[in-house]
Amino acid sequence: MIKINKSKCDGCGVCIESCPFGVLAIKDKKALVVKPEMCRDCQVCIQICPNKAIKYVDE
Ligand code: SF4
């Protein structure tokens, strides 16, 4: 599963557009995991985030 570091996220929205499965959304100008069950751990969002605000956590 992925985790978003809110203090690093500036709400640019790039990750939302990059996710093929609609897992992420912007809320209060921060990225948020809204459909965790849809995440395929493809890590596209992690690689694309310009602020390195997303990381992979083993759960
Ligand atoms: S790409 Fe990174 S900085 Fe931009 S909204 Fe997503 S998590 Fe936040």
Ligand code: SF4
């Ligand atoms: S790891 Fe892949 S499926 Fe999961 S939120 Fe990121 S881009 Fe979407």
